[in-house]
Amino acid sequence: MSNLQSNLIQINAFFFKIWLITKKRVFHLFEILFWPAIGLVSVGLLTRFLHLGSNMVAFILIGVIALSIVQIGQLDISYVILYSIWNKSLKQELAAPVNVFHLIAGSWLMGIIHSLLVLFLLSVFSTYAFGFRFLQQGLLPIAWFFCGLLFTSAAVGIFVCALAFRFGGRAHVGANSIVSVMILLSGIYYPVEVLPAPLRIVSACIPVTYFLEYFRSFYGFPIGTANHSLLIGYALALLYVMAATATLLAAVRNSRKSGILLKMSE
Amino acid sequence: MPQTAIQLQGIHKTYPGKGSSPSVHALRGIDLEVDPGAVFCILGPNGAGKTTLISILAGLLYLDEGSGYVCGLEISGNRRRIRELVNFASGHSNLPDNFTVDETLNYFGMLYGLAKKKRLKKTNYLAEFFELSEYRKIPFNQLSTGLKQRLALAKSLINDPRILFLDEPTIGLDPKVSLLIRERLQKLNQDRQTTIILTTHQMDEAEQMSDRIGFLKDGRFIRIASAADLKRSVQFQERITISGRNMGAALDRLQGIAGVSCTVLNEQQISCRMDSRERRLHLILQALLQAGAMIEDIAIAQATLGDVFVKLAEQSDPD
Numbered sequence: 001m002s003n004l005q006s007n008l009i010q011i012n013a014f015f016f017k018i019w020l021i022t023k024k025r026v027f028h029l030f031e032i033l034f035w036p037a038i039g040l041v042s043v044g045l046l047t048r049f050l051h052l053g054s055n056m057v058a059f060i061l062i063g064v065i066a067l068s069i070v071q072i073g074q075l076d077i078s079y080v081i082l083y084s085i086w087n088k089s090l091k092q093e094l095a096a097p098v099n100v101f102h103l104i105a106g107s108w109l110m111g112i113i114h115s116l117l118v119l120f121l122l123s124v125f126s127t128y129a130f131g132f133r134f135l136q137q138g139l140l141p142i143a144w145f146f147c148g149l150l151f152t153s154a155a156v157g158i159f160v161c162a163l164a165f166r167f168g169g170r171a172h173v174g175a176n177s178i179v180s181v182m183i184l185l186s187g188i189y190y191p192v193e194v195l196p197a198p199l200r201i202v203s204a205c206i207p208v209t210y211f212l213e214y215f216r217s218f219y220g221f222p223i224g225t226a227n228h229s230l231l232i233g234y235a236l237a238l239l240y241v242m243a244a245t246a247t248l249l250a251a252v253r254n255s256r257k258s259g260i261l262l263k264m265s266e
Numbered sequence: 267m268p269q270t271a272i273q274l275q276g277i278h279k280t281y282p283g284k285g286s287s288p289s290v291h292a293l294r295g296i297d298l299e300v301d302p303g304a305v306f307c308i309l310g311p312n313g314a315g316k317t318t319l320i321s322i323l324a325g326l327l328y329l330d331e332g333s334g335y336v337c338g339l340e341i342s343g344n345r346r347r348i349r350e351l352v353n354f355a356s357g358h359s360n361l362p363d364n365f366t367v368d369e370t371l372n373y374f375g376m377l378y379g380l381a382k383k384k385r386l387k388k389t390n391y392l393a394e395f396f397e398l399s400e401y402r403k404i405p406f407n408q409l410s411t412g413l414k415q416r417l418a419l420a421k422s423l424i425n426d427p428r429i430l431f432l433d434e435p436t437i438g439l440d441p442k443v444s445l446l447i448r449e450r451l452q453k454l455n456q457d458r459q460t461t462i463i464l465t466t467h468q469m470d471e472a473e474q475m476s477d478r479i480g481f482l483k484d485g486r487f488i489r490i491a492s493a494a495d496l497k498r499s500v501q502f503q504e505r506i507t508i509s510g511r512n513m514g515a516a517l518d519r520l521q522g523i524a525g526v527s528c529t530v531l532n533e534q535q536i537s538c539r540m541d542s543r544e545r546r547l548h549l550i551l552q553a554l555l556q557a558g559a560m561i562e563d564i565a566i567a568q569a570t571l572g573d574v575f576v577k578l579a580e581q582s583d584p585d
Contacts, residue, residue, distance in 0.1 A: 092359065096425075
């Protein structure tokens, strides 16, 4: 068997693992479908209560959908390590000849499928419940927007994995914290212009800020940063993916050096 | 390239301290050679460094100093390749909680890069080999301790390892399951010439399974030999257990006899290890009678590996 085939099977191992977790843990299915739906409905109802116009409804629901995609995409990557830590099976799995890239690729693939599912469900739901037609912009803008969010979610998920090697099962708090910072600073529910000046500097470092800016421009909202939103967003997202991967590689290496890997499996 | 399965020279490992806890120098210069197809057992008291050593060899832990070869490959530069060729199972193994037996073996087969056909074949074979066939659809967390351990061992054979590392594989298992596991491992060793490196606290298991035993203490091998040679090397060749009344009274006198080491088990029993029955037995009995003990029963046994363990564990640190 070729080296490539063997690597593909090892990537598939982590895809299979997340598939089994999704299938068997009702809670995980809840996280993927229930919470995004609740988020969309509650915010959608709020826009009705406030009698917002269709453009403002679009502004806010785009934010809700983006947040759900980032949240769901990072979950599967985070769980590939967190689940093993909770089960204390990490040592057994990392005794196999797998590396960080197998782990990220396999789990991210499942994250992409789950995110696509969420995107589709929330789009359909927002159309029928709140009259916001997310899909009307056509395939290409949606694809750019969606892929950008996927890269962002990958960076978050990989970073949470790295945190897991340092803080164990408590690392999922890190995932929630990162997403909370995004809610606050990347313009999910309001434009970043309303933030105080120092926080606007931080928001400029978050890729989601740019992807939201790009997609909202199709609904008449002004695009900042000289029309380069998409480019800056992707550059930042890729930078964070690389930085998170380097952090994870260092964390795995350190766990094998310091014995944390053994401790986490006792 | 060495022809040995394992060759180690001067291996050191220190776990860094954390907060107020100091660093731990777990291995202090390990030298070892194990031939292909051998069964080598590592004995030693808790904290001796057994798990650390096995973890380094299995690629789970990096060494700090020293050099070594596993399957002819230099450890530090070939970690991934070595992990392809070896496998690992420990007592109280934890595997993904709600994966069934089949799913677990399939998942680990994938982690080792096995194609679907081969995974299926291996899963069938291992389920049968470890008598797991009727539990294949049961999740790991619903299996008994013995079945979990059998699954952990089945998992450790998924890649046909050249070297199998077993860290207390029968700990906490009932004698019947322990026996089954030992039989299976011996069969594996005989049929496939798989090298087995084993740690255990069960002396009968060490004696029954291994070609050679290494006694590890404070991070160093202080003796490596066959079980028979180790027993021959013990100064106290026999052990006498005397039951009766007022046994403790004679302890001082007994301690004064050269070649004898006694422990009062309770007021009715005393146990003495002696280097020669011919020269020491009558002295022991004499001392007991003179101290006013009433002897009711005497049992004499040959030195066991357990005696070797106690003796070596009691030896003072060479430093």
